[in-house]
Amino acid sequence: xxxxxxxxxxxxxxxxxxxxxxxxxxxxxxxxxxxxxxxxxxxxxxxxxxxxxxxxxxxxxxxxxxxxxxxxxxxxxxxxxxxxxxxxxxxxxxxxxxxxxxxxxxxxxxxxxxxxxxxxxxxxxxxxxxxxxxxxxxxxxxxxxxxxxxxxxxxxxxxxxxxxxxxxxxxxxxxxxxxxxxxxxxxxxxxxxxxxxxxxxxxxxxxxxxxxxxxxxxxxxxxxxxxxxxxxxxxxxxxxxxxxxxxxxxxxxxxxxxxxxxxxxxxxxxxxxxxxxxxxxxxxxxxxxxxxxxxxxxxxxxxxxxxxxxxxxxxxxxxxxxxxxxxxxxxxxxxxxxxxxxxxxxxxxxxxxxxxxxxxxxxxxxxxxxxxxxxxxxxxxxxxxxxxxxxxxxxxxxxxxxxxxxxxxxxxxxxxxxxxxxxxxxxxxxxxxxxxxxxxxxxxxxxxxxxxxxxxxxxxxxxxxxxxxxxxxxxxxxxxxxxxxxxxxxxxxxxxxxxxxxxxxxxxxxxxxxxxxxxxxxxxxxxxxxxxxxxxxxxxxxxxxxxxxxxxxxxxxxxxxxxxxxxxxxxxxxxxxxxxxxxxxxxxxxxxxxxxxxxxxxxxxxxxxxxxxxxxxxxxxxxxxxxxxxxxxxxxxxxxxxxxxxxxxxxxxxxxxxxxxxxxxxxxxxxxxxxxxxxxxxxxxxxxxxxxxxxxxxxxxxxxxxxxxxxxxxxxxxxxxxxxxxxxxxxxxxxxxxxxx
Numbered sequence: 184x185x186x187x188x189x190x191x192x193x194x195x196x197x198x199x200x201x202x203x204x205x206x207x208x209x210x211x212x213x214x215x216x217x218x219x220x221x222x223x224x225x226x227x228x229x230x231x232x233x234x235x236x237x238x239x240x241x242x243x244x245x246x247x248x249x250x251x252x253x254x255x256x257x258x259x260x261x262x263x264x265x266x267x268x269x270x271x272x273x274x275x276x277x278x279x280x281x282x283x284x285x286x287x288x289x290x291x292x293x294x295x296x297x298x299x300x301x302x303x304x305x306x307x308x309x310x311x312x313x314x315x316x317x318x319x320x321x322x323x324x325x326x327x328x329x330x331x332x333x334x335x336x337x338x339x340x341x342x343x344x345x346x347x348x349x350x351x352x353x354x355x356x357x358x359x360x361x362x363x364x365x366x367x368x369x370x371x372x373x374x375x376x377x378x379x380x381x382x383x384x385x386x387x388x389x390x391x392x393x394x395x396x397x398x399x400x401x402x403x404x405x406x407x408x409x410x411x412x413x414x415x416x417x418x419x420x421x422x423x424x425x426x427x428x429x430x431x432x433x434x435x436x437x438x439x440x441x442x443x444x445x446x447x448x449x450x451x452x453x454x455x456x457x458x459x460x461x462x463x464x465x466x467x468x469x470x471x472x473x474x475x476x477x478x479x480x481x482x483x484x485x486x487x488x489x490x491x492x493x494x495x496x497x498x499x500x501x502x503x504x505x506x507x508x509x510x511x512x513x514x515x516x517x518x519x520x521x522x523x524x525x526x527x528x529x530x531x532x533x534x535x536x537x538x539x540x541x542x543x544x545x546x547x548x549x550x551x552x553x554x555x556x557x558x559x560x561x562x563x564x565x566x567x568x569x570x571x572x573x574x575x576x577x578x579x580x581x582x583x584x585x586x587x588x589x590x591x592x593x594x595x596x597x598x599x600x601x602x603x604x605x606x607x608x609x610x611x612x613x614x615x616x617x618x619x620x621x622x623x624x625x626x627x628x629x630x631x632x633x634x635x636x637x638x639x640x641x642x643x644x645x646x647x648x649x650x651x652x653x654x655x656x657x658x659x660x661x662x663x664x665x666x667x668x669x670x671x672x673x674x675x676x677x678x679x680x681x682x683x684x685x686x687x688x689x690x691x692x693x694x695x696x697x698x699x700x701x702x703x704x705x706x707x708x709x710x711x712x713x714x715x716x717x718x719x720x721x722x723x724x725x726x727x728x729x730x731x732x733x734x735x736x737x738x739x740x741x742x743x744x745x746x747x748x749x750x751x752x753x754x755x756x757x758x759x760x761x762x763x764x765x766x767x768x769x770x771x772x773x774x775x776x777x778x779x780x781x782x783x784x785x786x787x788x789x790x791x792x793x794x795x796x797x798x799x800x801x802x803x804x805x806x807x808x809x810x811x812x813x814x815x816x817x818x819x820x821x822x823x824x825x826x827x828x829x830x831x832x833x834x835x836x837x838x839x840x841x842x843x844x845x846x847x848x849x850x851x852x853x854x855x856x857x858x859x860x861x862x863x864x865x866x867x868x869x870x871x872x873x874x875x876x877x878x879x880x881x882x883x884x885x886x887x888x889x890x891x892x893x894x895x896x897x898x899x900x901x902x903x904x905x906x907x908x909x910x911x912x913x914x915x916x917x918x919x920x921x922x923x924x
Contacts, residue, residue, distance in 0.1 A: 231491045238278055238331035245307045249337065254282060254301040255345060257355035259362055259383070271330060272301070279329045280307065284336025295344065296359040298352060302341040305334050314655040314891035314909055317537075317604070317702035326492040327499075354445035361446065368569055371583035376566050378404045379559065382448035394590035397599070399525070399532060399543040402501070403554050410447075411440065411456040413559055437464050451486070451493055452502040458482045459506075475510045479503075497535050501528060504614070511621060521548050523621060530613040533602050537704040541598045546590065558586070603643035603707030609635060643707040644669060648898045651801055651831075654678065654699045655887040655909070658837065658861030658868070659722035661699050662808060664778065664799070665708075667898045671775045673713040674699075675797060675808050679725015695726035700733060702892075710735040713773055715797060717810030718742060719751055719789030731758045742795040743768035744786025751789060767795065769823065777801065781820055781827075782812065791836065792816050798829070802897020802904035807851065809835040814844035821850055831895070832882070833857045838869025848880045855906070857893060858886040 256272035269283040284305065310333050312322040325331070346352070362383055365376040374388040384404065395401055403409075415436055422432030437460075444457045462478045483503055486493065493499045508527045512520050525547050533539060561582075565575045605613075616632040645668050652663040656678030664673040678699065680692050703711075714736055716724045730736055743766050745751060755764060767773070771780045777799040787793030794810030807829040809817070817835065821827065832853035835842030837860040856877055860868040869886065877884055885893050891909030898904075 227488050227491055235326065235331065235492075239309055241276075241278065242280075242307055242309050242332035245332075246309065247306070249304055249306055251302065251304055251340070252307070252334065254280075254303055254334070255298060256301060257298050257352075257359065258295060259355055259359040259381075262386075264386075268336070271328065278331060280332040280334050281310070281325065281330050282334035282336055284339070296356040296363070297344045297346045298355070300341075300343045300345040301339055302343075303334070303336045304338040304340060305336040307332050307334050309333070312910070314887070315698050315702055316892055316894070316909060317705035318698060319701070320495075323492070323495045327490065327496050329490075329492075351445075354442070358446045358448065364570055365566065367573070368565070368575055369580040371580055371587065372562070372565055372575055375404075375562055375583060379410070379562060380447065380566065382450045382453070392587055392590070394587070394592070394594035396536075397538075397540055397543075397594035398546040398590055399528070399540075400546055400550060400590065402505075402528075403551070409555055409559070410453060411460055413555070413563075414443070415440075415460070417560075417563065433464060437461055451496070451498045455482055455486060455502050455506065458485060475513075479507060479510060497531070500531060504528065504531060508618075508621075511618070517552065518548060521551055527614065527617050527621075530605065530610040530617075533605055534607070534610045537604050537701070537707075538599060538601045538709075540594060540596075541600070542593050542596060546593060550590075558583075599709075601704060601707055601709035602640060604705040605639045605643070609639045613639075640707075646706075647900065648896045649801060650897070651806060651895045652702070653833070653857050653859055653885075653887060653893040654702070655891045656694055656698050656726075656859070657722075658864045658866070659694075659725070660717065660810070660833075660837075660859050661695075661726075662833065663699075663703070664776065664801075665706075666776070669708070671712045672708055672710065673715060673773065673776055673778065674711055674730070675715045676717050676723040676810070677714065677726040677730055679721050679723070679727070691728075693726050693729045695729040696733070699726070700729065703734070708734075710737070712737050712775065713740060714738070715740045715773065715778070715795060716742075716745070716789075717796075717808070718791060718794045719745060719748055720791070720811060723810065724751075728754065728758075731762060736762045738763045738765055740765050740767050740773060740795070742766070742783050742787065742789060742793050744783075744793065745789035747786075748788045773797070781807075781824060782816065784819065784823070791841075794835075796820065798827070802895070802902075804830040804895070804897070804904060806831045806833070807853070808833045809842065811836040811839075811842065813841050814847065817842065817844050817847040821847060827851055829853050831855045831857065833859070834869070834873065836868075837861075837864075837866070838873045838886075839866065840870040840872040843873050843876055845876050845879070848876055848882065852880070853882050856882045856884045858884060858888070860886065860888050862888050 253275050254272045255275075256270055260272065261268060261270035263286055265286060267283060267286050269281070271279060271281050273279055282303075282305070284303075310322050310325040310330060313320055325333075358381060362377060362381050365373055365381070367373075368376060370387070371391070374385060374391065377383040377385060378388055388404075389396075392404075395404065418436050418439070419432055422429075422435070427435075440457050440460060444453050447453055459478050459482050462473075462481060466473050466478075486499070505524055505528060508524055509520070512523050515523065522544065525544055529539065561576070561579060565579050568575055613632065613635055616628060616635065620628050620632065647667055649667040650663065650665050652665075654661040654663070657680075659678040659680075660676040661678035662675040664675060665671075678694055680694060703709075711730065711734055714727065714730065716727065716739065718724075727739075739755070739762055741751075741764065746764065746766055767780045768786075769780055769782050769784050772778065773780070778797045779799065780795060781798050782796035783793050791811040792813055792815075794812040794816070796810065796812055797808045799806050805828065807827075809832070812820075812835045827850070829851045830853060832848075832851065832855070834856050838858040858869050874884070885906065885908060887893060890911070893909075894907045896905060896907070
């Protein structure tokens with residue numbers, strides 16, 4: 184809240200200074216125009232905020248109970264796979280919500296292009312912000328789409344057609360038909376056509392094209408200005424062939440472009456380019472004199488007036504930033520322009536994606552002209568052949584497969600830099616310095632930019648504070664222990680879904696790529712010194728392979744005897760050439776850390792009773808991490824360590840009554856207890872008996888169910904330590920984001 188107040192105050196002060204300067208220059212009319220252009224977006228933004236609060240209140244009134252709901256959806260807004268169904272629809276009051284549930288058995292009805300009415304049973308809840316720092320901002324994205332709630336569908340009772348004659352209905356109908364035709368094409372062609380022509384980037388596309396994202400080529404697959412100008416040129420060529428008059432051809436293009444924008448899903452880049460082209464055309468027809476920056480500024484204002492929430496999205500920011508850059512370097516050559524665009528977009532991309540590959544510069548220089556001048560027209564030609572002749576051009580699928588293989592290979596080549604997430608003010612300052620350099624080169628300005636980037640990199644990679652962070656991984660455990668200056672980075676458990684020992688051929692779902700790994704990358708962490716696995720359960724080690732695949736892991740520690748567990752070793756064996764597997768028992772320490780091993784006392788196969796228990800002192804606070812250790816083994820630890828006292832206890836077995844014996848809690852006397860458990864989990868964790876035990880012993884509880892990720896930081900210039908949580912405590916209604924010790 185304090186940050187928002189500072190940002191608003193500084194923005195108002197800066198705006199006031201600019202308006203005062205314009206007034207002093209006796210440009211009174213210009214000053215009034217600027218004031219109006221400022222007030223109008225503010226009023227629209229205030230109205231959007233009030234509307235959102237009203238919709239959230241309506242969702243809160245419906246939340247918590249299973250209800251029968253009529254949901255109106257268009258087939259192009261529904262994704263139905265073996266894993267389940269998800270999409271965006273409208274309630275009877277036209278309020279937009281997202282929904283997800285089991286896969287539709289009546290999937291054949293999705294082949295229609297008509298709007299559908301689904302009568303479903305489910306539970307509505309407000310859209311939540313990300314529960315872990317560094318994770319994707321689902322709440323902001325939902326707001327930009329006008330979505331105010333989320334529906335968990337438990338049963339679909341009835342599906343009926345509900346046709347509509349509105350323009351929106353027709354656009355969805357055409358889009359559904361177009362996507363259905365694209366699905367008949369070979370795999371890579373289908374993925375590319377759906378993404379490029381209809382803004383429908385499928386899960387299959389994201390899986391098979393990871394290199395495109397890592398090399399910062401994903402902008403080629405975002406509906407933007409490139410598509411508009413290629414399609415315009417294609418239309419004008421067709422008009423020439425048909426001997427249409429120039430005025431007729433241009434007028435037809437201006438009518439068709441907004442329709443295509445709607446059919447393509449209304450992506451912000453495409454919407455921006457369409458508005459700009461329309462302005463140029465109508466201004467020329469009305470004989471008004473305007474420049475490129477006038478079109479850019481008016482387009483920005485219109486987009487903000489139509490959807491103020493979109494400004495927080497990367498697509499919006501990148502689209503307007505790059506179009507602004509294109510105007511300023513319009514006289515540069517293609518090679519120089521490509522390098523400038525990559526340089527300008529880099530601070531923003533680092534803020535959202537945390538890493539950069541130096542080959543992205545080479546890839547953009549090589550692939551951008553190939554893609555725009557050859558591949559995109561080839562894809563259009565293939566789609567036309569599919570519509571007219573139900574076939575595609577021979578060799579195109581193979582060519583796209585080669586393109587994917589080359590980009591995927593380049594993305595894993597040495598040269599990736601894990602930069603981390605720079606602060607917002609450095610992103611703005613660095614972008615401003617880059618524009619100053621573009622205007623006029625100077626070694627002083629270049630050195631200033633290099634110093635800013637270097638200091639930011641050191642600030643991220645050599646932090647003065649250490650941390651112990653408890654990730655929200657649902658029903659599971661994953662804890663980061665990081666020393667100041669990143670002297671050592673240790674992960675205690677990895678979290679995961681209960682499919683680590685899935686049968687051969689059964690798909691494995693990993694949560695770490697969207698929960699823990701983004702946070703580590705945001706902190707500039709690409710190397711983990713130690714991964715300590717408490718025991719074999721999938722909710723503790725199921726995502727181990729994600730870390731071994733995506734990051735450098737020096738050592739993996741397991742409890743004594745777990746290397747005799749054949750199921751575990753089968754998963755570990757492919758990685759033993761690049762990481763060291765070490766078995767530990769009570770009395771040992773984890774090298775280069777402050778962590779001492781208090782359990783196990785005897786070898787086992789990694790069951791709950793074999794859990795590795797770790798103890799360490801950080802920032803004056805004594806921590807104990809107990810895995811899923813049962814009560815009997817907790818008491819055995821007390822017999823071996825009768826003087827054991829702790830300040831912070833990670834409760835065993837997610838707060839289950841099988842752990843946290845009352846006598847054990849009284850003996851170690853923790854002040855704070857951490858519970859890591861899934862929301863609405865089927866086990867009922869934390870159990871009521873455990874909560875009573877904690878209350879009786881005056882233990883303050885922090886639960887990832889209600890506060891999301893929990894982070895303890897210590898050290899720094901003042902040597903202070905404090906607990907910070909991602910959310911406020913929704914269960915007790917108290918603000919839990921700052922517990923200072």
